[in-house]
Amino acid sequence: MSLHASVAVRRGTLDLRLDVEVADGEVLAVLGPNGAGKSTLLRVLAGLLPPDGGGVVVDGATWDCDGVHLAAHRRSLGMVFQDALLFPHLSVADNVGFGLRTRGTAKAAARAAAAAWLARVGLEGMGARRPGELSGGQAQRAALARALVGEPALLLLDEPLSALDARTRLAVRAELRRHLADFRGSTVLVTHDPVDAMALADRVVVVEDGRLVQEGTPEEIARRPRTDYVARLVGLSLLPGTGEGRTVRVDGGGVVAVAEEAVGAVFAAVRPESVALYLSRPEGSPRNVWRATVAGATPHGGTVRCDLAGEVPLVADVTATAFAELGLTVGAQVWAAVKASEVAVYAR
Amino acid sequence: MSRSREGAPVPAPLLVPAAIGVLFLTLPLLGLLVRTPWSQLGAQLTAPGVGQALRLSLVSATLATGLSLLLGVPLAWVLARSRARGRTVLRALVTVPLVLPPVVGGVALFLVLGRQGVVGSWLDDAFGITIPFTTTAVVIAETFVAMPFLVISVEGALRAADARFEDVAATLGAGRWTTFRSVTLPLVAPGIAAGAVLCWARALGEFGATITFAGNFPGTTQTMPLAVYLALQRDPDAAIVLSVLLLGVSLATLLLLRDRWLGRAGAA
Numbered sequence: 246m247s248l249h250a251s252v253a254v255r256r257g258t259l260d261l262r263l264d265v266e267v268a269d270g271e272v273l274a275v276l277g278p279n280g281a282g283k284s285t286l287l288r289v290l291a292g293l294l295p296p297d298g299g300g301v302v303v304d305g306a307t308w309d310c311d312g313v314h315l316a317a318h319r320r321s322l323g324m325v326f327q328d329a330l331l332f333p334h335l336s337v338a339d340n341v342g343f344g345l346r347t348r349g350t351a352k353a354a355a356r357a358a359a360a361a362w363l364a365r366v367g368l369e370g371m372g373a374r375r376p377g378e379l380s381g382g383q384a385q386r387a388a389l390a391r392a393l394v395g396e397p398a399l400l401l402l403d404e405p406l407s408a409l410d411a412r413t414r415l416a417v418r419a420e421l422r423r424h425l426a427d428f429r430g431s432t433v434l435v436t437h438d439p440v441d442a443m444a445l446a447d448r449v450v451v452v453e454d455g456r457l458v459q460e461g462t463p464e465e466i467a468r469r470p471r472t473d474y475v476a477r478l479v480g481l482s483l484l485p486g487t488g489e490g491r492t493v494r495v496d497g498g499g500v501v502a503v504a505e506e507a508v509g510a511v512f513a514a515v516r517p518e519s520v521a522l523y524l525s526r527p528e529g530s531p532r533n534v535w536r537a538t539v540a541g542a543t544p545h546g547g548t549v550r551c552d553l554a555g556e557v558p559l560v561a562d563v564t565a566t567a568f569a570e571l572g573l574t575v576g577a578q579v580w581a582a583v584k585a586s587e588v589a590v591y592a593r
Numbered sequence: 594m595s596r597s598r599e600g601a602p603v604p605a606p607l608l609v610p611a612a613i614g615v616l617f618l619t620l621p622l623l624g625l626l627v628r629t630p631w632s633q634l635g636a637q638l639t640a641p642g643v644g645q646a647l648r649l650s651l652v653s654a655t656l657a658t659g660l661s662l663l664l665g666v667p668l669a670w671v672l673a674r675s676r677a678r679g680r681t682v683l684r685a686l687v688t689v690p691l692v693l694p695p696v697v698g699g700v701a702l703f704l705v706l707g708r709q710g711v712v713g714s715w716l717d718d719a720f721g722i723t724i725p726f727t728t729t730a731v732v733i734a735e736t737f738v739a740m741p742f743l744v745i746s747v748e749g750a751l752r753a754a755d756a757r758f759e760d761v762a763a764t765l766g767a768g769r770w771t772t773f774r775s776v777t778l779p780l781v782a783p784g785i786a787a788g789a790v791l792c793w794a795r796a797l798g799e800f801g802a803t804i805t806f807a808g809n810f811p812g813t814t815q816t817m818p819l820a821v822y823l824a825l826q827r828d829p830d831a832a833i834v835l836s837v838l839l840l841g842v843s844l845a846t847l848l849l850l851r852d853r854w855l856g857r858a859g860a861a
Contacts, residue, residue: 291760291763291764292763293760293763293764316763316768317760317763317764318762318763318764318765318766318767318768318769318771318772319766320764322764323764323765324760324761324764326757326760326761328757330755330757330758330761332758332761332762332776332779332780333780334779334780334782343762343765343767343775344765344766347762347765347766347767347768347771348766391765392764392765395765395766401764
């Protein structure tokens with residue numbers, strides 16, 4: 246019981262070629278920028294878009310294969326979209342029971358199942374309401390109940406949290422995590438928010454331009470990003486280079502001192518909070534000191550994230566107080582220092 | 594709403610033509626009311642033939658609307674949703690009656706469904722059915738002229754409706770027919786209602802195609818517009834009374850349905 250998919254789709258500028266495997270009870274996050282083909286992948290898995298090649302096999306049953314295309318409504322799946330998309334002409338309970346009714350469950354039984362699921366997602370007693378009377382978070386909970394009520398083999402989540410405001414997202418994410426833990430089928434979650442992927446997924450695949458660029462557990466992805474896109478998502482500066490013992494010669498120029506032996510093609514990754522900024526060249530311990538220009542500065546909570554241009558491109562987080570005390574502005578000349586022990590090195 | 598009320602004053606170059614436009618559209622109706630012989634109203638309305646014409650008008654316009662709904666809603670769906678290649682040509686063909694002079698439509702119907710017509714002669718030979726100059730012909734003529742209004746209106750509603758709801762229905766196990774019945778149709782119901790009102794009003798006022806294809810026989814094919822035209826030549830006062838009656842029916846329908854359907858759609 247599981248999902249095996251190998252999907253090829255060509256649509257306009259998108260050329261998607263992706264293999265995904267999801268075990269039962271496993272949550273796979275597909276992380277990638279807009280236009281990477283994530284939603285297209287979900288539409289293929291859902292049967293809303295026939296693939297140009299490849300196949301989709303769920304629990305041993307072929308859903309897609311050359312010549313075979315099982316229509317969406319014959320697939321055992323539930324899907325949650327970015328906007329809840331509750332049918333506006335039906336009550337919340339009828340929305341949740343919709344999938345049972347179409348599959349032949351009697352009205353009373355569908356009602357009872359819908360009520361039970363509404364209670365499970367914390368919407369007890371709201372079944373008689375119209376979707377328009379629900380808040381964004383409530384609507385998304387109802388949409389999740391609607392997708393899960395039929396106990397599908399495959400659950401597809403298309404950016405399920407990105408339309409919610411920050412506070413609601415936090416609450417719904419926590420609940421979603423709980424429901425995913427109880428769900429026995431396979432789940433594919435598409436998102437461009439690394440926090441969703443880290444919090445909800447057992448495994449993450451990163452997709453850029455229709456191709457898989459990295460695969461691993463959330464921890465691996467966060468600690469050892471392999472592309473600039475992932476590095477930026479998880480807040481790391483990624484410096485590809487060549488290891489020469491205790492130094493890494495960066496491909497774009499410059500040398501980074503590291504604490505471990507490094508040989509051959511490697512990535513050196515630097516956390517923004519381990520980059521210190523000075524107005525004059527610092528003396529003493531840090532082994533890495535570079536001249537840099539502040540190319541951009543974005544406030545980020547209590548810190549200011551500074552994009553540094555120079556021999557080695559870096560991102561530095563400094564406290565708002567330090568930013569003001571140093572008198573930093575865009576275009577300011579600074580010295581950036583990083584301890585060798587703060588640089589992570591791993592093979593490319 | 595409140596925004597447009599608080600909005601900037603209308604510039605004079607727009608205001609003047611707009612005001613003239615309003616006068617142009619309302620003055621004739623006011624003139625009609627001013628000239629109405631209110632004292633004779635009761636007598637004129639109960640005159641023989643008036644009730645008959647009014648009933649025939651209402652019945653045939655309603656039947657034409659029903660027929661238009663039956664054929665027009667599926668047609669609108671095909672135009673809005675299918676990806677068939679000849680769609681643009683199809684849409685052009687369907688909207689021809691919209692711009693065609695109704696008299697020409699009547700002639701065309703006569704040539705096809707008349708006793709000598711391609712389809713008409715076959716109907717006559719095989720079943721002994723003759724269509725021209727019957728109430729059936731009135732309904733057909735009105736449907737021919739009025740259905741495009743419904744099709745255009747429903748197609749617009751279908752295009753404006755969020756097609757992702759249909760995707761959701763599919764992922765919930767609904768086949769295409771179930772999706773159409775239980776999701777698409779309710780979503781575009783306000784558009785269908787608006788289209789049906791437009792269609793009914795157009796059918797009620799139909800003159801050219803009806804008189805050409807169905808003739809002008811009191812009781813079977815003489816609808817209100819035909820009766821008005823005929824009355825104008827021998828008894829102008831009667832024509833005015835009939836016109837006012839038709840105006841009243843049209844306005845009442847518009848106001849009634851607006852509140853019941855369009856109003857609810859706005860609130861939903």
